Amino acid sequence: MESRRVIHGSGAIGRIGGRIALLTLAAVGCILLINVTHPQQVIEARQNMQQQDQPVTASSSEGLYRGQPISQLWARNLPEQAWLPDPQCRHFVTKFTRDNCLEVLLLASFPRSGNTWTRFLLEAASGLYTSSGGPNYIKYVKGESLRQSDENIRNYVKTQKGAELTQLGFIGETSLWTQGTTIAMKTHSFPEPWNATEAKINEYNWAPFAANTTRRAILVVRDPFKALISLKIYSKTQSVLNNDNDWQKLFQGDEWIDFAVYHANHWYKLNRQWVERTNMTHVVIYEHLTKNTMPELQGMLQFLDVQPDPDRMECVRRHLEGRAHNKKHDIVPNNAVYPLHLRGLVWSYIHQLNWVLKTRGYKPLPLDLYSFADEFRDIGL
Secondary structure, X not given: OEEEEOOOOOOOOOOOOOOEEEOOOOXXXXXXXXXXXXXXXXXXXXXXXXXXXXXXXXXXXXXXXXXXEHHHOEOOOOOOXXXXXXXXXXXXXXXXXXXXXXXXXXXXXXXXXXXXXXXXXXXXXXXXXXXXXXXXXXXXXXXXXXXXXXXXXXXXXXXXOOOHHHHOOOHHHHOXXXXXXXXXXXXXXXXXXXXXXXXXXXXXXXEOOOOOOOOEEEEEEOOHHHHHHHHHHHHXXXXXXXXXXXXXXXXXXXXXXHHHHHHHHHHHHHHHHHHHXXXXXXXXXXXXHHHOHHHHHHHHHHHOOEEOOHHHHXXXXXXXXXXXXXXXXXXXXXXXXXXXXXXXXXXXXXXXXXXXXXXXXXXXXXXXXXXXXXXXXXXXO
16 A cells, blocks of 8 residues: 655646635535535535534544544434444444535546445445445536435435445445545546546546545555456446356457457556546555455555544454455456466556556555466566
C-alpha cells in the first residue's frame, strides 16, 4: 500500500457556469462541499441540513473522521447495517452521515479485483457507508441527480429485490456519491480527463471528481490472470456470488482468447489512468490485502482521514470475510487456460504498469506473486 501526490497544472475539464461551491457552513450543518447549478438548490440544501443538524448519539466508542467523532456526523432515521455478527460486535454499526459531511473519494479497480470486499472492510472498520455509481459525468456536470431523498433511500432498502449488493448489506448503493454521505465511491470506470483534448474520447465512461477538490483515489490492483478468469465467469452469472458450475467450456476457443486480449489491455489502461489522473492515489495490492489485511486496512483508513475505534477494529479482525465472497471454482491460471502467446501478452501489460508505478514513485508490483512469474517475471527491467 502506498500513497503519492501528483500536482497537475490544469484542473478538471470545465464545469458548467453558475456552479457555486459552499464550504463548511457550521451554522447549518456539516456541509463540506456542495456543487450546485441553481440558487434553489442552495436553499434546498440548507433546509435539508437544518432538518438533520442534530448529532446522533453514539452506541459505542465510534472513532474519528478528521478529528471529529463519527457518531456526530451520522444521519438520523436512515437504514443502518451491522456487519459484525457476534454478540460482542453487533453494536458496531455502519451508517450514512448527514449530507456533505464527507469529502468522498473514488475506490477504483478493474472488475473482479476485490473492490466489494474492500468496501466491506472500510465500512465495518469506519462505521461509514461506501457508495457506487452515479450520477455519471454528464449528469454531474449538468447538476442533475445531486441527492436521493431520505424517503427514497428507506423505500429502496425495504422494497428492492433485484439489487444483489443492497441485499448483501451494501446499503450505500442507494445513495449518490454527490451527497457526501459515504466515505468512498466504488468505480470500474476511467477517471475523468484533465482537459478538453483528453475528453473527446468515450465521454460517458468516466468517474467524475467533485469540482474544486483534490483528486483522491484508492486503487486496488490484482493479478490480471486471476481477475480475467473471475470476470469471464461474472459475465455469465452477473453475480458477485459464483454458482457451482462447470466453467471449463468458457475458457476454450477464440471467444475466450479475444475476451482475454481485450480485457488485459483494459486492465493496464484503467490502472494506469487511475495513477496518472489523480493528485493523490493510494495503491493497494490485492495480494497484500489478502495476506496482511489489517495493516493494509489501517493504511487505507489513514488515507481516508479516519481514526478507527480500536475495539471495532478488533471485531473486524475476527470477521474479515464479509458476506460477498465467491464460491470456489476449478478454473486456475494454467497453460491450457492461458496459452503461451496470451501469457506473454498479459505479462507485457504487467511490466508496463509496473514501470509506470516505479517511475511515479510507487513501490513495484509483487511480480513474484503473479501467475506464470517463473516464465516472465525477470525481463531485465
